Amino acid sequence: MKQLFAVIKKEYIQIIRDIPGLIILFLMPLILIFAVTGTQENAFKKLYDNKADILFVDNDHEYLGKTIEEGLNKSGYFHVIKEVGGVTLDTTTAQREITSGNYQVGIVINKGATQFARSKAVKRIQKSFVSDSNADTSTNKVLNDNNISIYFDPTTRESYKNAVTSSLERLVQSVEIKMILSTFFDALPNELNKQLQPPVKKFLIGQLKDMEQVFTDELKKRMGNNLPSNFKINAQPREVKFDITEDIRKGIKFNDDLENDNLISIAQKNAHNENAVIKPTLIQNNVPAFALFAMFFIVIPLAGSLLAERKDGTYNRIRTLPVTYFTILWGKIAVYVTICLLQLILMIVVGMYFLPMIYGIPALSLGSHFVALILAAFASAFAAIGFGLLVGTFSTTHSQAGMFGAFMVLILAILGGIFLPVYMMPKPMQVVSIISPLRWGIDSFLDIFVRNAGLKVIWLNLTRMFVFFIIALMLAALTFVKRK
Amino acid sequence: MAAIITVSDLEKSYKGNPDMILKGINLRIEEGEFFGLLGPNAAGKTTLISIICGLLNINSGSVMVKNIDITKHYRRLNNIIGLIPQEIALYPTLTVKENIQFFGQMHGLTGKSLDESVERYIEVVKLEQHANKRIANCSGGIKRRANLIAGLIHNPEIIFLDEPTLGVDAQSMCLIYDYLNQLNGTGKTIIYTTHYMKEAENLCNRVTIIDDGKIIAIGTPTELIEKNEGCTDLGQVFLKLTGRELRD
Numbered sequence: 001m002k003q004l005f006a007v008i009k010k011e012y013i014q015i016i017r018d019i020p021g022l023i024i025l026f027l028m029p030l031i032l033i034f035a036v037t038g039t040q041e042n043a044f045k046k047l048y049d050n051k052a053d054i055l056f057v058d059n060d061h062e063y064l065g066k067t068i069e070e071g072l073n074k075s076g077y078f079h080v081i082k083e084v085g086g087v088t089l090d091t092t093t094a095q096r097e098i099t100s101g102n103y104q105v106g107i108v109i110n111k112g113a114t115q116f117a118r119s120k121a122v123k124r125i126q127k128s129f130v131s132d133s134n135a136d137t138s139t140n141k142v143l144n145d146n147n148i149s150i151y152f153d154p155t156t157r158e159s160y161k162n163a164v165t166s167s168l169e170r171l172v173q174s175v176e177i178k179m180i181l182s183t184f185f186d187a188l189p190n191e192l193n194k195q196l197q198p199p200v201k202k203f204l205i206g207q208l209k210d211m212e213q214v215f216t217d218e219l220k221k222r223m224g225n226n227l228p229s230n231f232k233i234n235a236q237p238r239e240v241k242f243d244i245t246e247d248i249r250k251g252i253k254f255n256d257d258l259e260n261d262n263l264i265s266i267a268q269k270n271a272h273n274e275n276a277v278i279k280p281t282l283i284q285n286n287v288p289a290f291a292l293f294a295m296f297f298i299v300i301p302l303a304g305s306l307l308a309e310r311k312d313g314t315y316n317r318i319r320t321l322p323v324t325y326f327t328i329l330w331g332k333i334a335v336y337v338t339i340c341l342l343q344l345i346l347m348i349v350v351g352m353y354f355l356p357m358i359y360g361i362p363a364l365s366l367g368s369h370f371v372a373l374i375l376a377a378f379a380s381a382f383a384a385i386g387f388g389l390l391v392g393t394f395s396t397t398h399s400q401a402g403m404f405g406a407f408m409v410l411i412l413a414i415l416g417g418i419f420l421p422v423y424m425m426p427k428p429m430q431v432v433s434i435i436s437p438l439r440w441g442i443d444s445f446l447d448i449f450v451r452n453a454g455l456k457v458i459w460l461n462l463t464r465m466f467v468f469f470i471i472a473l474m475l476a477a478l479t480f481v482k483r484k
Numbered sequence: 485m486a487a488i489i490t491v492s493d494l495e496k497s498y499k500g501n502p503d504m505i506l507k508g509i510n511l512r513i514e515e516g517e518f519f520g521l522l523g524p525n526a527a528g529k530t531t532l533i534s535i536i537c538g539l540l541n542i543n544s545g546s547v548m549v550k551n552i553d554i555t556k557h558y559r560r561l562n563n564i565i566g567l568i569p570q571e572i573a574l575y576p577t578l579t580v581k582e583n584i585q586f587f588g589q590m591h592g593l594t595g596k597s598l599d600e601s602v603e604r605y606i607e608v609v610k611l612e613q614h615a616n617k618r619i620a621n622c623s624g625g626i627k628r629r630a631n632l633i634a635g636l637i638h639n640p641e642i643i644f645l646d647e648p649t650l651g652v653d654a655q656s657m658c659l660i661y662d663y664l665n666q667l668n669g670t671g672k673t674i675i676y677t678t679h680y681m682k683e684a685e686n687l688c689n690r691v692t693i694i695d696d697g698k699i700i701a702i703g704t705p706t707e708l709i710e711k712n713e714g715c716t717d718l719g720q721v722f723l724k725l726t727g728r729e730l731r732d
Contacts, residue, residue, distance in 0.1 A: 006589035010578060017577040017618075313571030317635070319539050321590040322562035 003323050007331025014305065015335055021301045025339065029294030029347060033286060033355070052164070054078045055094045055106035055151075062114035064147065064175060064264065068107070071171040091149075098153050099451060101443070104423045105164050106151040113147035117176070117264050121183040147264045148172065153423075154450045155285060160424060165268055170214055172264050177208050283364050287351035288445030289418045292380055292438055294347070295340040296412065299388040299405035302336050306392030306476075307401055325480045329473065333385055340381035369454040375462055376448060380441040383465035386472030387412075387437060393476040412436040417443075440464045487548075488642060488673050489513040489536060494545035496531055496697075505531050507697040509545070513675065518668045520688035520705075521677040522722060524731040527694045529677045530570065533644050536675070537567050549642065563591060566640030570647045572627045573634070576620035580611055580630045583619060584637055591638035605633040608663060625656035632660060642673045649683065661687060681719035691718070695726045 015022070054072060058065035072078045082089060084097055094106040150168060152161050309315040318328055351364030366373060391408070395401035413419065415429070416438030422430055433439050440461040447453035447461075455462075494509040506528045513519050523529045534540045536547055538558025547554045549561055574583045584602045593601055606615050609629040619627060632648055645664070649657045664687065668674050678684050684691050685705045692702040701708055701721070708721045715721045 002594055003590060003592070006586055010575065010582070010586045013582060014575060014577045308576075312576070313569040313573030314575065316534070316539055316569055317567060317573040317587070318590075320537055320562060320565060320567045321587070322559070322592065323590055 004327055004331055004334075007328055008334050011305075011332050011335040015301065015339065018301060021304075025294065025297060025301070025343065026346065029290050029297075029343065030350065033290040033347065033350065052078055052105070053081055053103055054164075055084075055089055055097060055103050056080045056082050057089050057091055057094050057106065057108040058082075059091065059111040060109040060113040060147075063179075064114040064117060065109035067175050067178075068109060068148070068168075068171060071174070072107075072168075075167070075171075077167070095151055098151050100457070101153055101155065101447070101451065104153045104156045104160070107168065108149040108151065110147055110149060113264070117147055117179055118183065121179050125180070125183050148266045149269055150266055151269050155421070155446045156423075160421075161268065165266065168266060172266060174208055176264055181208075283351050283355055283361055284449045285446065287347050287355075287364050288449055289442055291344045291347035292384075292416075292441045292445070293409070293413050293418050294343045295380055295384040295441075296387060296409045296438060297406070298336050298340055298384050299391050299409060300402055302332065302385060302388030303392030303395060303401040303405050304398060305332065306389070307395060307398055311398075319480075325477050329389070329476060333382075333473075336385050336388065337378070337381045340384055341377055344377050344380075365449070367448050367452045369448055369452070372444075372453070372455045372458055373448050375455070376441070376444040376458060379444070379462045379465035379469075382469035383437040383441060386469035389472045389476040393479050409438075412438045415439065416441070437465060437468055440468075486515050487512045488515040488517075488550055489675070490546075490548045491532075491536070492546045492548075494532075494535065494547060495543045496528075496535060496540065497543055504543075505697050506535075509694075509697075509699060511692065511699065511702075513673065515673055516668070516671050518664075518674045518687055518689045519676065520684040520691035521675060521694065522679075522681070522684055522691055522718075523677075523694035524726050526731055527726075528697045529694055530646055532694070533567075533646055533675065533677065537561070537565055537644055563638055564641050566635040566638065566643045568632050568635035568643070568645045568648050570650065572619070572631050574619045574627070574631055577618060579616050579618050580622065580626070581606065581615040583630060584634055587634045588637040593638065601637055601639075605637055609633055610659060625652045628652045628656060629660070632663075636667075640672075642675070643667065645674065645676045647678055648676075649678065649680065657683075681717065681722050685718040693722060693725055700725050 056069055056072070058069060069080060072080050081103070084093070084102075087093065089097070089106075091108050094108065097103050098106050148168070150165060152164075309318065318325070348364060348366070353363070355361060356363040387408075388405070391401050391405045395404060413436075415433045416422075416436035417425075417433060418438060422433050422439065425433065444458040444461040444465075447458045451457070489511070490513075491509050491511040494506050494511075495504055496506040497504045509528075509532065521529050521532065531540065535542055536549060536554065538554045538561055542555060550564060552560050554561060575586070578586065581602060584605060585598065588598045588601055606612055609632060611626060611629055611633075614622060614626050617626070619630065622630070628648065628651070632645075636643065648664075649660055652660070661683075664674060664676075676684070676688060688705065690702070690704050691708065693700050693708075701711075703711070705718050709715050709718060712721045712724050715724055
């Protein structure tokens with residue numbers, strides 16, 4: 001035990017005297033988090049040309065639900081999922097799938113949505129034909145319950161949410177026009193209907209096509225120019241002349257609501273655990289991401305320390321000492337784990353106090369699962385150290401270890417979703433990303449910080465990180481023995 | 485005298501290189517000897533020392549140190565042997581004293597006995613004024629002296645010194661010689677490699693010359709000089725036996 005403390009002391013002295021190394025370890029993640037948080041908020045993020053998975057629950061089973069589903073499918077950008085594991089989704093199961101992080105988005109067409117929208121359209125048309133509106137507004141009250149709910153995983157980025165929501169809004173607007181059109185003609189007296197229908201229909205169809213064109217343009221803008229081959233761009237907007245006489249025009253008084261109020265309302269919600277207390281914010285995502293990124297940079301001093309011992313002969317001297325290599329390694333591990341935890345604490349403090357002060361954003365919330373948080377912190381630190389042990393054991397020069405270590409951390413960070421969320425990556429990359437220890441770490445922290453999940457949810461990722469560390473430790477020790 | 489080290493038919497090659505570095509070495513070193521291991525570059529001296537210290541595996545043969553088979557039980561030698569490698573095997577960011585303390589602790593020294601040993605060894609090699617200097621900031625001579633005592637702090641019975649005077653000034657050299665003679669005088673067995681023939685001639689009771697993985701001569705310096713006609717010192721013997729051709 002005394003020997004272990006001696007190793008710890010020696011490692012502590014070595015690390016504390018490596019001032020440039022310490023500056024890199026602590027300053028680099030701070031610069032990153034300030035720079036990225038400051039720029040990312042309004043960053044334009046395009047969706048990739050792969051189809052985004054969208055859970056779809058149609059509780060309406062009528063015109064609205066069917067039309068929205070058809071519109072999503074026709075867009076070519078969404079993969080509409082109505083069943084998971086052979087079971088048809090309902091609102092609860094869809095929310096559960098999203099809360100668990102398996103999917104990012106779910107659209108629920110609420111029960112009676114078509115009926116509500118039609119009823120509202122009728123009321124509105126009725127209201128439009130009277131000068132003094134005293135029409136019944138009860139439908140509006142009923143419609144306070146939104147027709148469509150769109151659920152997002154709390155970790156989903158704002159830019160992605162906006163892209164999906166605005167696409168859906170365009171689609172919904174075209175449905176609204178069709179419904180108003182049909183209701184409007186039904187409400188007209190026969191004679192007037194005969195006179196009005198052809199030009200108005202022509203005009204409204206033109207408007208509808210305009211809407212579809214806008215929907216297409218919006219998708220193109222947000223999702224890049226890689227439109228799938230099966231996606232057809234509608235006809236150009238047309239100019240339509242009204243044939244309605246001035247008398248008729250004067251006789252009809254349109255209420256402003258016809259122009260402004262939506263028939264179909266969309267509510268954007270975050271899928272939550274029932275006991276969730278955390279509000280998802282950018283800071284909840286960024287703090288763990290960059291803390292992990294910083295932790296993995298421990299590879300440089302740790303690999304450097306291992307290599308230095310091999311190069312300067314202390315490694316050979318160590319082999320003649322009456323201590324096991326595990327003692328030497330555990331001495332290093334104890335010090336480097338402490339550094340990793342300090343890095344995380346520093347980032348948490350910055351997220352709780354400094355970033356809100358500087359950027360005026362909500363402070364980092366640690367959630368309510370502290371045991372899970374502590375275990376995730378240790379598991380991530382051990383995974384980072386495991387990576388450092390591997391690089392230090394198998395590199396032969398300092399420059400090799402430095403370059404390889406730094407590049408690998410960057411690659412693993414990219415794969416792990418530190419810079420771009422995994423769900424926004426192309427499908428093959430999403431599969432590859434599972435090998436990144438940084439992904440195991442970031443997934444654990446996001447579960448705790450954003451989804452307010454506990455050990456029951458993160459245990460698999462914790463196990464992966466600890467197993468990775470144990471394998472790395474064994475390989476390092478085995479290589480020490482084999483080097484004879 | 486009893487043999488403290490016995491090497492029999494030792495063969496060694498490195499992974500990826502089929503050429504044998506050591507080709508059937510047979511050697512017997514007696515307790516209390518100051519034994520010189522001489523040879524040109526790449527002759528196999530460091531490899532032989534590393535094997536005896538248990539740092540390298542062997543292809544065939546046997547190595548017994550104090551009747552312990554080092555191929556099986558090299559860990560038992562840890563407190564018996566002291567290795568002073570050719571490189572400055574110290575931690576550059578630690579001071580001289582911290583380095584010596586660390587290696588003392590690794591050998592199980594603690595508390596007062598550790599402090600006393602550290603002070604004593606620092607005094608012996610006259611490093612008192614430099615004890616709190618970081619190794620990285622020390623001169624070559626200080627580093628060499630610190631490197632020496634780091635391998636001796638646990639008071640080993642057998643001391644392996646791999647070119648311990650490499651790159652040091654005459655003053656430090658003299659100090660090291662004196663101290664090694666003093667240690668040998670207390671019964672320690674010293675195995676010493678060097679490229680300085682005069683050094684070996686003055687210090688060693690017996691020397692062996694290795695070339696191309698084989699022992700080509702063994703005996704006291706005087707015996708070797710006498711055996712080789714026309715040679716007046718060990719340097720001439722060495723060149724006569726190993727030739728003047730440059731080695732890698």
